[in-house]
Amino acid sequence: MQFSEEIGVGLIGFGTIGTGVVRYFQEGRGEPFGVRLKKVADSDLSRPREVEFPGLTERASDVINDPEIQIVVELVGGENPALDFILDSMNLGKSVVTANKAVISRHIKVLFDAARDRDVDLAFEASVGGGIPIIRVLNGYKGDRFSRITGILNGTSNYILSRMEEGMDFEAALEIAQEKGFAEAAHELDTGGFDARDKLAIISSLAFGCAVVPEQIYCEGITGVTPVDLDFAEKHGVDEGGIGYSIRHLATARMVANQLELHVYPALISKDHPLSSVRNEVNAVYWEGELCGPQLFQGKGAGRDATTSAVLSDIFRLAHNLRSGTVDELPLLDRQVQLADVGSLQRRGYVRMGLKHIPGSIAETARIMGEHGFNIEDSVQRRKFRTESEGKAVIPDIVTVEALPYSTVEKAFRDLKESERVCGDPFFLRFES
Numbered sequence: 364m365q366f367s368e369e370i371g372v373g374l375i376g377f378g379t380i381g382t383g384v385v386r387y388f389q390e391g392r393g394e395p396f397g398v399r400l401k402k403v404a405d406s407d408l409s410r411p412r413e414v415e416f417p418g419l420t421e422r423a424s425d426v427i428n429d430p431e432i433q434i435v436v437e438l439v440g441g442e443n444p445a446l447d448f449i450l451d452s453m454n455l456g457k458s459v460v461t462a463n464k465a466v467i468s469r470h471i472k473v474l475f476d477a478a479r480d481r482d483v484d485l486a487f488e489a490s491v492g493g494g495i496p497i498i499r500v501l502n503g504y505k506g507d508r509f510s511r512i513t514g515i516l517n518g519t520s521n522y523i524l525s526r527m528e529e530g531m532d533f534e535a536a537l538e539i540a541q542e543k544g545f546a547e548a549a550h551e552l553d554t555g556g557f558d559a560r561d562k563l564a565i566i567s568s569l570a571f572g573c574a575v576v577p578e579q580i581y582c583e584g585i586t587g588v589t590p591v592d593l594d595f596a597e598k599h600g601v602d603e604g605g606i607g608y609s610i611r612h613l614a615t616a617r618m619v620a621n622q623l624e625l626h627v628y629p630a631l632i633s634k635d636h637p638l639s640s641v642r643n644e645v646n647a648v649y650w651e652g653e654l655c656g657p658q659l660f661q662g663k664g665a666g667r668d669a670t671t672s673a674v675l676s677d678i679f680r681l682a683h684n685l686r687s688g689t690v691d692e693l694p695l696l697d698r699q700v701q702l703a704d705v706g707s708l709q710r711r712g713y714v715r716m717g718l719k720h721i722p723g724s725i726a727e728t729a730r731i732m733g734e735h736g737f738n739i740e741d742s743v744q745r746r747k748f749r750t751e752s753e754g755k756a757v758i759p760d761i762v763t764v765e766a767l768p769y770s771t772v773e774k775a776f777r778d779l780k781e782s783e784r785v786c787g788d789p790f791f792l793r794f795e796s
Protein backbone atom coordinates (compact mmCIF):
# COMPACT_ATOMS: atom_id res chain seq x y z
CA MET A 364 0.00 0.00 0.00
CA GLN A 365 1.30 3.52 -0.78
CA PHE A 366 0.81 6.37 1.67
CA SER A 367 0.84 9.97 0.52
CA GLU A 368 2.58 11.06 3.70
CA GLU A 369 4.73 9.14 6.12
CA ILE A 370 3.76 9.38 9.82
CA GLY A 371 6.74 10.18 12.08
CA VAL A 372 7.08 8.51 15.49
CA GLY A 373 9.37 9.58 18.32
CA LEU A 374 10.14 7.46 21.37
CA ILE A 375 11.21 8.55 24.85
CA GLY A 376 12.74 5.78 27.01
CA PHE A 377 15.12 3.31 25.34
CA GLY A 378 14.83 0.68 28.09
CA THR A 379 13.31 -2.82 28.05
CA ILE A 380 10.14 -1.98 26.13
CA GLY A 381 11.77 0.84 24.15
CA THR A 382 14.35 -1.65 22.87
CA GLY A 383 11.53 -3.94 21.72
CA VAL A 384 9.80 -1.13 19.86
CA VAL A 385 13.04 0.02 18.18
CA ARG A 386 13.94 -3.52 17.23
CA TYR A 387 10.61 -4.29 15.55
CA PHE A 388 10.61 -0.94 13.71
CA GLN A 389 14.06 -1.83 12.41
CA GLU A 390 12.69 -5.16 11.24
CA GLY A 391 10.22 -3.23 9.10
CA ARG A 392 6.98 -3.53 11.14
CA GLY A 393 6.14 0.12 10.47
CA GLU A 394 6.43 -0.08 6.69
CA PRO A 395 3.01 -1.59 5.86
CA PHE A 396 1.45 1.25 7.85
CA GLY A 397 3.58 4.07 6.40
CA VAL A 398 5.03 4.79 9.85
CA ARG A 399 8.70 5.58 10.52
CA LEU A 400 10.55 5.79 13.84
CA LYS A 401 12.44 9.07 13.53
CA LYS A 402 13.99 9.82 16.89
CA VAL A 403 14.66 8.08 20.22
CA ALA A 404 15.51 9.81 23.51
CA ASP A 405 17.01 8.29 26.61
CA SER A 406 18.79 9.82 29.58
CA ASP A 407 21.55 7.21 29.33
CA LEU A 408 23.10 6.97 25.86
CA SER A 409 26.20 5.08 26.96
CA ARG A 410 24.49 1.85 28.04
CA PRO A 411 25.04 -1.00 25.56
CA ARG A 412 21.78 -2.16 23.98
CA GLU A 413 20.93 -5.09 21.80
CA VAL A 414 19.84 -2.75 18.99
CA GLU A 415 21.39 0.47 17.72
CA PHE A 416 19.43 3.54 16.71
CA PRO A 417 21.10 6.33 14.73
CA GLY A 418 18.79 9.21 15.76
CA LEU A 419 19.50 8.97 19.49
CA THR A 420 19.28 12.01 21.76
CA GLU A 421 19.58 12.65 25.48
CA ARG A 422 16.78 15.20 25.53
CA ALA A 423 13.11 14.19 25.52
CA SER A 424 12.31 17.70 24.26
CA ASP A 425 14.14 16.89 20.99
CA VAL A 426 11.48 14.26 20.35
CA ILE A 427 8.52 16.26 21.60
CA ASN A 428 9.43 19.42 19.61
CA ASP A 429 10.41 17.70 16.35
CA PRO A 430 7.91 18.92 13.71
CA GLU A 431 8.30 15.67 11.76
CA ILE A 432 7.04 13.65 14.70
CA GLN A 433 3.26 13.27 14.97
CA ILE A 434 3.12 10.39 17.48
CA VAL A 435 5.16 10.46 20.71
CA VAL A 436 5.69 7.16 22.52
CA GLU A 437 6.38 7.60 26.25
CA LEU A 438 8.25 4.62 27.72
CA VAL A 439 10.22 6.10 30.61
CA GLY A 440 7.80 4.89 33.30
CA GLY A 441 6.98 6.50 36.68
CA GLU A 442 4.80 9.52 37.33
CA ASN A 443 7.19 12.37 36.58
CA PRO A 444 8.52 13.60 34.21
CA ALA A 445 6.40 11.16 32.16
CA LEU A 446 3.26 13.21 32.86
CA ASP A 447 4.96 16.37 31.55
CA PHE A 448 6.21 14.55 28.44
CA ILE A 449 2.66 13.40 27.66
CA LEU A 450 1.01 16.76 28.32
CA ASP A 451 3.71 18.74 26.46
CA SER A 452 3.28 16.45 23.44
CA MET A 453 -0.49 16.79 23.45
CA ASN A 454 -0.21 20.57 23.86
CA LEU A 455 1.78 20.59 20.61
CA GLY A 456 -1.05 18.68 18.89
CA LYS A 457 0.71 15.30 18.95
CA SER A 458 -0.89 11.97 19.67
CA VAL A 459 0.62 9.92 22.48
CA VAL A 460 1.15 6.22 23.13
CA THR A 461 2.22 5.15 26.60
CA ALA A 462 2.64 1.92 28.57
CA ASN A 463 2.74 3.82 31.84
CA LYS A 464 0.24 2.53 34.43
CA ALA A 465 1.63 4.84 37.14
CA VAL A 466 0.84 7.99 35.22
CA ILE A 467 -2.42 6.86 33.57
CA SER A 468 -3.90 5.52 36.82
CA ARG A 469 -3.12 8.68 38.78
CA HIS A 470 -4.01 11.29 36.15
CA ILE A 471 -6.60 9.53 34.03
CA LYS A 472 -9.21 12.30 33.96
CA VAL A 473 -6.73 15.15 33.42
CA LEU A 474 -5.13 13.23 30.56
CA PHE A 475 -8.42 12.21 28.93
CA ASP A 476 -9.72 15.79 29.17
CA ALA A 477 -6.45 17.16 27.73
CA ALA A 478 -6.56 14.73 24.79
CA ARG A 479 -10.20 15.60 24.10
CA ASP A 480 -9.57 19.38 24.37
CA ARG A 481 -6.66 19.23 21.93
CA ASP A 482 -8.38 16.72 19.63
CA VAL A 483 -5.45 14.28 19.80
CA ASP A 484 -5.21 10.60 20.63
CA LEU A 485 -3.99 9.07 23.88
CA ALA A 486 -3.46 5.29 23.73
CA PHE A 487 -2.33 3.16 26.68
CA GLU A 488 -3.11 -0.46 25.83
CA ALA A 489 0.18 -1.73 27.29
CA SER A 490 -0.50 -0.17 30.70
CA VAL A 491 -2.75 -3.09 31.75
CA GLY A 492 -2.32 -6.76 30.92
CA GLY A 493 0.76 -6.41 28.66
CA GLY A 494 -0.23 -7.99 25.36
CA ILE A 495 -3.93 -8.60 26.22
CA PRO A 496 -6.00 -6.06 24.25
CA ILE A 497 -8.24 -5.30 27.21
CA ILE A 498 -8.29 -1.48 27.05
CA ARG A 499 -9.80 -1.33 23.58
CA VAL A 500 -12.32 -4.03 24.51
CA LEU A 501 -13.42 -2.07 27.59
CA ASN A 502 -13.62 1.19 25.62
CA GLY A 503 -15.74 -0.45 22.97
CA TYR A 504 -17.97 -2.40 25.35
CA LYS A 505 -21.24 -0.60 24.73
CA GLY A 506 -23.74 -3.35 23.89
CA ASP A 507 -23.78 -5.10 27.23
CA ARG A 508 -23.44 -4.34 30.92
CA PHE A 509 -21.68 -5.95 33.82
CA SER A 510 -21.53 -5.05 37.47
CA ARG A 511 -18.23 -6.63 38.34
CA ILE A 512 -14.79 -7.03 36.80
CA THR A 513 -12.03 -9.19 38.29
CA GLY A 514 -8.46 -9.49 37.15
CA ILE A 515 -5.26 -11.33 37.80
CA LEU A 516 -3.17 -8.30 36.91
CA ASN A 517 0.31 -9.01 38.20
CA GLY A 518 2.31 -11.75 36.51
CA THR A 519 4.95 -11.87 39.27
CA SER A 520 2.42 -12.63 42.01
CA ASN A 521 0.62 -15.17 39.88
CA TYR A 522 3.91 -16.87 38.99
CA ILE A 523 4.91 -17.07 42.68
CA LEU A 524 1.51 -18.48 43.73
CA SER A 525 1.74 -21.06 40.92
CA ARG A 526 5.14 -22.24 42.19
CA MET A 527 3.82 -22.30 45.77
CA GLU A 528 1.05 -24.63 44.58
CA GLU A 529 3.86 -27.07 43.84
CA GLY A 530 4.98 -26.96 47.48
CA MET A 531 7.55 -24.11 47.53
CA ASP A 532 7.50 -21.41 50.15
CA PHE A 533 7.26 -17.73 49.20
CA GLU A 534 11.02 -17.03 49.34
CA ALA A 535 11.97 -20.00 47.12
CA ALA A 536 9.23 -19.14 44.59
CA LEU A 537 10.35 -15.50 44.55
CA GLU A 538 13.94 -16.53 43.89
CA ILE A 539 12.91 -18.58 40.86
CA ALA A 540 10.71 -15.73 39.62
CA GLN A 541 13.74 -13.41 39.88
CA GLU A 542 16.04 -15.88 38.11
CA LYS A 543 13.55 -16.16 35.26
CA GLY A 544 13.15 -12.38 35.00
CA PHE A 545 9.49 -12.39 36.14
CA ALA A 546 10.31 -10.50 39.34
CA GLU A 547 12.61 -7.56 39.99
CA ALA A 548 15.09 -7.36 42.87
CA ALA A 549 12.76 -4.74 44.35
CA HIS A 550 9.68 -6.93 44.16
CA GLU A 551 7.45 -5.12 46.67
CA LEU A 552 5.49 -3.18 44.03
CA ASP A 553 4.42 -6.54 42.61
CA THR A 554 4.16 -8.81 45.65
CA GLY A 555 2.67 -6.00 47.78
CA GLY A 556 -0.20 -5.65 45.30
CA PHE A 557 0.57 -2.04 44.28
CA ASP A 558 1.15 -2.76 40.59
CA ALA A 559 -2.19 -4.61 40.39
CA ARG A 560 -3.81 -1.70 42.25
CA ASP A 561 -2.67 0.80 39.57
CA LYS A 562 -4.05 -1.46 36.86
CA LEU A 563 -7.35 -1.97 38.70
CA ALA A 564 -7.73 1.82 38.94
CA ILE A 565 -7.44 2.05 35.14
CA ILE A 566 -9.82 -0.77 34.22
CA SER A 567 -12.42 0.14 36.84
CA SER A 568 -12.41 3.76 35.63
CA LEU A 569 -13.09 2.54 32.10
CA ALA A 570 -15.56 -0.17 33.12
CA PHE A 571 -17.72 2.08 35.30
CA GLY A 572 -17.16 5.53 33.75
CA CYS A 573 -15.72 7.22 36.84
CA ALA A 574 -12.22 8.41 37.70
CA VAL A 575 -10.71 6.08 40.31
CA VAL A 576 -7.17 6.64 41.61
CA PRO A 577 -5.02 3.85 43.09
CA GLU A 578 -4.85 5.35 46.57
CA GLN A 579 -8.62 4.85 46.91
CA ILE A 580 -8.24 1.09 46.53
CA TYR A 581 -7.88 -1.35 49.42
CA CYS A 582 -4.71 -3.33 48.75
CA GLU A 583 -3.19 -6.54 50.13
CA GLY A 584 -0.32 -8.42 48.51
CA ILE A 585 0.68 -12.07 48.61
CA THR A 586 3.56 -11.89 51.09
CA GLY A 587 1.43 -13.39 53.90
CA VAL A 588 0.50 -16.52 51.92
CA THR A 589 2.25 -19.70 53.11
CA PRO A 590 2.36 -23.35 52.01
CA VAL A 591 -0.18 -24.10 54.78
CA ASP A 592 -2.73 -21.97 52.92
CA LEU A 593 -2.06 -23.64 49.56
CA ASP A 594 -2.31 -27.07 51.18
CA PHE A 595 -5.64 -26.14 52.78
CA ALA A 596 -6.94 -24.74 49.47
CA GLU A 597 -6.08 -27.89 47.55
CA LYS A 598 -8.00 -30.11 49.96
CA HIS A 599 -10.86 -27.89 51.08
CA GLY A 600 -14.25 -29.45 50.41
CA VAL A 601 -12.77 -32.46 48.60
CA ASP A 602 -14.04 -34.91 51.25
CA GLU A 603 -17.56 -33.65 50.60
CA GLY A 604 -17.23 -34.24 46.85
CA GLY A 605 -15.80 -30.79 45.96
CA ILE A 606 -12.82 -30.18 43.67
CA GLY A 607 -10.80 -27.95 45.94
CA TYR A 608 -9.62 -24.36 45.69
CA SER A 609 -6.73 -22.32 44.31
CA ILE A 610 -5.29 -19.14 45.76
CA ARG A 611 -5.15 -16.27 43.29
CA HIS A 612 -4.21 -12.62 43.74
CA LEU A 613 -7.34 -10.82 42.56
CA ALA A 614 -8.08 -7.22 41.70
CA THR A 615 -11.84 -6.68 41.83
CA ALA A 616 -14.22 -3.82 41.15
CA ARG A 617 -17.92 -4.34 41.84
CA MET A 618 -20.74 -1.84 41.46
CA VAL A 619 -23.61 -2.36 43.89
CA ALA A 620 -26.38 0.29 43.92
CA ASN A 621 -24.00 3.02 42.65
CA GLN A 622 -21.43 2.11 45.30
CA LEU A 623 -18.13 0.91 43.91
CA GLU A 624 -16.26 -1.78 45.84
CA LEU A 625 -12.57 -1.87 44.96
CA HIS A 626 -10.01 -4.23 46.37
CA VAL A 627 -6.83 -6.12 45.64
CA TYR A 628 -6.27 -9.24 47.75
CA PRO A 629 -5.31 -12.91 47.72
CA ALA A 630 -8.41 -15.11 47.71
CA LEU A 631 -9.53 -18.72 47.76
CA ILE A 632 -11.20 -19.45 44.47
CA SER A 633 -12.97 -22.68 43.54
CA LYS A 634 -11.11 -24.74 40.96
CA ASP A 635 -14.10 -24.59 38.63
CA HIS A 636 -13.84 -20.78 38.39
CA PRO A 637 -12.22 -19.71 35.10
CA LEU A 638 -9.59 -17.62 36.94
CA SER A 639 -8.40 -20.68 38.85
CA SER A 640 -6.79 -22.10 35.72
CA VAL A 641 -4.81 -18.90 35.02
CA ARG A 642 -1.30 -19.89 36.07
CA ASN A 643 2.33 -18.74 35.96
CA GLU A 644 3.10 -15.25 34.62
CA VAL A 645 -0.20 -15.05 32.75
CA ASN A 646 -2.61 -12.17 33.38
CA ALA A 647 -6.38 -12.35 32.96
CA VAL A 648 -9.48 -10.21 33.15
CA TYR A 649 -12.91 -11.74 33.77
CA TRP A 650 -16.46 -10.44 33.78
CA GLU A 651 -19.97 -11.69 33.28
CA GLY A 652 -21.99 -9.62 30.81
CA GLU A 653 -25.76 -9.42 31.30
CA LEU A 654 -26.29 -10.59 27.72
CA CYS A 655 -23.09 -12.34 26.72
CA GLY A 656 -22.39 -14.24 29.93
CA PRO A 657 -18.90 -15.01 31.29
CA GLN A 658 -15.89 -13.72 29.38
CA LEU A 659 -12.23 -14.37 30.16
CA PHE A 660 -9.36 -12.52 28.48
CA GLN A 661 -5.94 -13.91 29.21
CA GLY A 662 -2.38 -13.74 27.94
CA LYS A 663 1.14 -12.63 28.73
CA GLY A 664 0.83 -9.73 31.12
CA ALA A 665 4.36 -8.34 30.85
CA GLY A 666 7.71 -8.84 29.21
CA ARG A 667 9.33 -7.09 26.29
CA ASP A 668 7.62 -8.75 23.34
CA ALA A 669 4.07 -8.95 24.70
CA THR A 670 4.19 -5.32 25.81
CA THR A 671 5.81 -4.22 22.56
CA SER A 672 2.96 -5.82 20.61
CA ALA A 673 0.45 -3.63 22.48
CA VAL A 674 2.58 -0.49 21.95
CA LEU A 675 2.97 -1.19 18.22
CA SER A 676 -0.78 -1.84 17.81
CA ASP A 677 -1.50 1.52 19.43
CA ILE A 678 1.03 3.32 17.20
CA PHE A 679 -0.34 1.85 13.97
CA ARG A 680 -3.97 2.51 14.95
CA LEU A 681 -3.14 6.12 15.81
CA ALA A 682 -1.36 6.52 12.47
CA HIS A 683 -4.55 5.34 10.76
CA ASN A 684 -6.56 7.82 12.84
CA LEU A 685 -4.23 10.67 11.79
CA ARG A 686 -4.71 9.83 8.13
CA SER A 687 -8.46 9.55 8.42
CA GLY A 688 -8.77 12.65 10.62
CA THR A 689 -10.35 10.80 13.55
CA VAL A 690 -9.43 10.17 17.16
CA ASP A 691 -10.35 7.30 19.50
CA GLU A 692 -13.27 8.10 21.77
CA LEU A 693 -12.19 8.45 25.40
CA PRO A 694 -14.89 8.22 28.11
CA LEU A 695 -15.73 11.40 30.05
CA LEU A 696 -15.30 9.61 33.39
CA ASP A 697 -17.90 11.93 34.88
CA ARG A 698 -20.10 9.36 36.60
CA GLN A 699 -20.46 10.23 40.26
CA VAL A 700 -20.18 7.11 42.37
CA GLN A 701 -19.63 6.48 46.04
CA LEU A 702 -16.75 4.28 47.00
CA ALA A 703 -17.82 1.49 49.31
CA ASP A 704 -16.21 1.29 52.74
CA VAL A 705 -14.19 -1.90 52.29
CA GLY A 706 -14.13 -2.44 56.05
CA SER A 707 -17.88 -3.05 56.01
CA LEU A 708 -17.84 -5.57 53.15
CA GLN A 709 -18.86 -9.02 54.29
CA ARG A 710 -16.97 -12.07 53.05
CA ARG A 711 -16.85 -15.71 54.00
CA GLY A 712 -13.30 -16.44 55.05
CA TYR A 713 -10.51 -18.55 56.37
CA VAL A 714 -8.39 -17.74 59.43
CA ARG A 715 -4.98 -19.33 59.94
CA MET A 716 -2.98 -18.84 63.11
CA GLY A 717 -0.07 -20.59 64.78
CA LEU A 718 -1.23 -21.99 68.12
CA LYS A 719 1.07 -23.05 70.94
CA HIS A 720 0.38 -26.73 71.54
CA ILE A 721 -0.72 -26.39 75.15
CA PRO A 722 -4.06 -27.18 76.79
CA GLY A 723 -6.73 -24.55 76.23
CA SER A 724 -5.26 -22.86 73.12
CA ILE A 725 -8.15 -23.76 70.87
CA ALA A 726 -10.74 -22.83 73.50
CA GLU A 727 -9.02 -19.46 74.09
CA THR A 728 -8.87 -18.45 70.40
CA ALA A 729 -12.43 -19.71 69.82
CA ARG A 730 -13.55 -17.51 72.73
CA ILE A 731 -11.84 -14.42 71.24
CA MET A 732 -13.35 -15.05 67.81
CA GLY A 733 -16.76 -15.73 69.36
CA GLU A 734 -16.62 -12.40 71.21
CA HIS A 735 -16.15 -10.67 67.86
CA GLY A 736 -19.11 -12.48 66.32
CA PHE A 737 -17.21 -15.03 64.22
CA ASN A 738 -19.50 -17.91 63.32
CA ILE A 739 -17.09 -20.81 62.89
CA GLU A 740 -18.02 -23.34 60.20
CA ASP A 741 -15.10 -25.69 60.54
CA SER A 742 -11.80 -26.00 62.36
CA VAL A 743 -8.74 -28.08 61.54
CA GLN A 744 -5.21 -28.35 62.93
CA ARG A 745 -2.47 -29.01 60.41
CA ARG A 746 0.13 -31.09 62.30
CA LYS A 747 2.10 -31.60 59.07
CA PHE A 748 3.17 -27.94 59.33
CA ARG A 749 4.16 -28.08 63.02
CA THR A 750 7.04 -25.76 64.01
CA GLU A 751 8.64 -24.76 67.31
CA SER A 752 8.78 -21.52 69.24
CA GLU A 753 10.52 -21.02 72.61
CA GLY A 754 10.75 -24.79 73.03
CA LYS A 755 7.01 -25.27 72.47
CA ALA A 756 5.34 -26.93 69.49
CA VAL A 757 3.33 -24.55 67.32
CA ILE A 758 0.59 -26.01 65.12
CA PRO A 759 -1.30 -24.03 62.47
CA ASP A 760 -4.99 -23.87 63.35
CA ILE A 761 -7.34 -23.12 60.49
CA VAL A 762 -10.95 -22.10 60.89
CA THR A 763 -13.43 -21.26 58.18
CA VAL A 764 -15.95 -18.64 59.17
CA GLU A 765 -19.26 -17.41 57.81
CA ALA A 766 -19.34 -14.03 56.08
CA LEU A 767 -18.19 -11.18 58.31
CA PRO A 768 -16.92 -7.62 57.71
CA TYR A 769 -13.20 -7.00 57.14
CA SER A 770 -13.21 -4.47 59.99
CA THR A 771 -14.36 -7.18 62.42
CA VAL A 772 -11.52 -9.43 61.29
CA GLU A 773 -9.01 -6.63 61.93
CA LYS A 774 -10.35 -6.02 65.44
CA ALA A 775 -10.37 -9.74 66.31
CA PHE A 776 -6.81 -10.11 64.99
CA ARG A 777 -5.61 -7.37 67.34
CA ASP A 778 -6.95 -9.41 70.28
CA LEU A 779 -5.66 -12.72 68.92
CA LYS A 780 -2.16 -11.25 68.53
CA GLU A 781 -2.20 -10.25 72.18
CA SER A 782 -2.95 -13.80 73.28
CA GLU A 783 0.12 -15.65 74.57
CA ARG A 784 -1.17 -18.80 72.89
CA VAL A 785 -0.95 -17.33 69.37
CA CYS A 786 2.45 -17.25 67.61
CA GLY A 787 3.04 -14.75 64.80
CA ASP A 788 0.36 -12.87 62.88
CA PRO A 789 -3.00 -14.50 62.20
CA PHE A 790 -3.85 -14.50 58.50
CA PHE A 791 -7.21 -14.06 56.77
CA LEU A 792 -8.16 -15.21 53.27
CA ARG A 793 -11.49 -14.45 51.62
CA PHE A 794 -13.47 -17.03 49.70
CA GLU A 795 -14.24 -15.61 46.27
CA SER A 796 -17.83 -16.35 45.36
Ligand SMILES: NC(=O)c1ccc[n+]([C@@H]2O[C@H](COP(=O)([O-])OP(=O)(O)OC[C@H]3O[C@@H](n4cnc5c(N)ncnc54)[C@H](OP(=O)(O)O)[C@@H]3O)[C@@H](O)[C@H]2O)c1
Pocket residue numbers: 375376377378379380381404405406407421423438439440441444462463464465489490493664665666667670
Ligand atom coordinates in the same frame (compact mmCIF):
# COMPACT_ATOMS: atom_id res chain seq x y z
N1 LIG B 1 8.86 -4.18 31.37
C1 LIG B 1 7.64 -4.67 31.24
O1 LIG B 1 7.43 -5.89 31.15
C2 LIG B 1 6.47 -3.73 31.13
C3 LIG B 1 5.18 -4.27 30.94
C4 LIG B 1 4.08 -3.42 30.81
C5 LIG B 1 4.28 -2.05 30.90
N2 LIG B 1 5.53 -1.56 31.12
C6 LIG B 1 5.68 -0.11 31.21
O2 LIG B 1 6.50 0.35 30.14
C7 LIG B 1 7.23 1.50 30.56
C8 LIG B 1 8.71 1.27 30.31
O3 LIG B 1 9.10 0.14 31.06
P1 LIG B 1 10.55 -0.53 30.87
O4 LIG B 1 10.46 -1.85 31.54
O5 LIG B 1 10.96 -0.43 29.47
O6 LIG B 1 11.42 0.46 31.79
P2 LIG B 1 13.01 0.64 31.75
O7 LIG B 1 13.67 -0.57 31.24
O8 LIG B 1 13.40 1.19 33.08
O9 LIG B 1 13.21 1.79 30.64
C9 LIG B 1 12.97 3.15 30.88
C10 LIG B 1 14.04 3.93 30.13
O10 LIG B 1 13.70 5.31 30.18
C11 LIG B 1 14.89 6.05 30.51
N3 LIG B 1 14.52 7.30 31.15
C12 LIG B 1 14.15 7.52 32.42
N4 LIG B 1 13.87 8.82 32.61
C13 LIG B 1 14.11 9.44 31.44
C14 LIG B 1 14.01 10.79 30.99
N5 LIG B 1 13.63 11.77 31.82
N6 LIG B 1 14.33 11.08 29.71
C15 LIG B 1 14.72 10.09 28.86
N7 LIG B 1 14.85 8.80 29.23
C16 LIG B 1 14.52 8.47 30.50
C17 LIG B 1 15.62 5.10 31.46
O11 LIG B 1 16.97 5.46 31.55
P3 LIG B 1 17.74 5.14 32.94
O12 LIG B 1 17.83 3.66 33.03
O13 LIG B 1 19.04 5.82 32.76
O14 LIG B 1 16.89 5.75 34.01
C18 LIG B 1 15.41 3.76 30.76
O15 LIG B 1 16.38 3.55 29.76
C19 LIG B 1 6.86 1.71 32.04
O16 LIG B 1 5.83 2.65 32.15
C20 LIG B 1 6.37 0.35 32.48
O17 LIG B 1 5.47 0.41 33.56
C21 LIG B 1 6.62 -2.36 31.23
